[in-house]
Amino acid sequence: MRKLIYYVGMTIDGFIAAPDGEADFFPVTQGVIDFITDEYPDALPTHIRQQFGIDVANPNFDIGIQGRRTYEPALEIGVTSPFSHLRQYVVSQTITESPDPAVEIISGDPLTKVRELKAEHGKDIYLIGGSRLAGQLLPEIDALVIKLYPIVTGAGIPMFTAEFSPTYFELTRTRTLEQGAVVLFYTRT
Numbered sequence: 001m002r003k004l005i006y007y008v009g010m011t012i013d014g015f016i017a018a019p020d021g022e023a024d025f026f027p028v029t030q031g032v033i034d035f036i037t038d039e040y041p042d043a044l045p046t047h048i049r050q051q052f053g054i055d056v057a058n059p060n061f062d063i064g065i066q067g068r069r070t071y072e073p074a075l076e077i078g079v080t081s082p083f084s085h086l087r088q089y090v091v092s093q094t095i096t097e098s099p100d101p102a103v104e105i106i107s108g109d110p111l112t113k114v115r116e117l118k119a120e121h122g123k124d125i126y127l128i129g130g131s132r133l134a135g136q137l138l139p140e141i142d143a144l145v146i147k148l149y150p151i152v153t154g155a156g157i158p159m160f161t162a163e164f165s166p167t168y169f170e171l172t173r174t175r176t177l178e179q180g181a182v183v184l185f186y187t188r189t
Contacts, residue, residue, distance in 0.1 A: 007128075008146060017157040018155075064088050071103075130157065135163075146183070168188070169187060169189060171185070
């Protein structure tokens with residue numbers, strides 16, 4: 001059975017993006033690049049993989065699911081299929097027709113769709129973002145991989161936007177990267 005993995009970058013104070021959704025303030029060091037290319041190349045958008053010359057089989061994921069606000073930056077640069085190396089789903093109430101045949105729009109309950117996908121055979125499901133979708137899918141998230149960056153922003157988009165609902169995870173591994181970034185691996189208890 002597949003697992004739903006929320007793989008995300010976060011500030012020390014718990015934000016995954018600036019209030020306007022930008023994430024260009026995260027310090028992308030060589031250590032971060034090496035970690036991503038070595039362990040999570042399938043979490044890079046296809047056009048970024050091409051820029052880095054990454055042409056490897058997906059080690060972790062074969063499906064990606066994201067919210068509309070996470071999908072929009074790709075559309076703004078003319079990329080309609082940002083993760084063409086994955087089966088792609090976008091959860092949206094406002095996008096009624098997919099701009100690309102490789103991207104399926106989920107306008108209904110994303111929990112139902114994720115449960116269907118988890119029942120299939122295959123690799124894990126990459127929860128690409130964002131905060132509201134992560135909050136909706138929290139009951140189905142099996143693991144977290146958090147790139148914790150040594151930065152405080154004071155405000156922004158939190159890792160989860162959801163009702164108060166304590167959900168417990170166990171820290172199973174850590175990896176320290178250069179210049180203070182730490183990758184935290186959690187599994188649902």
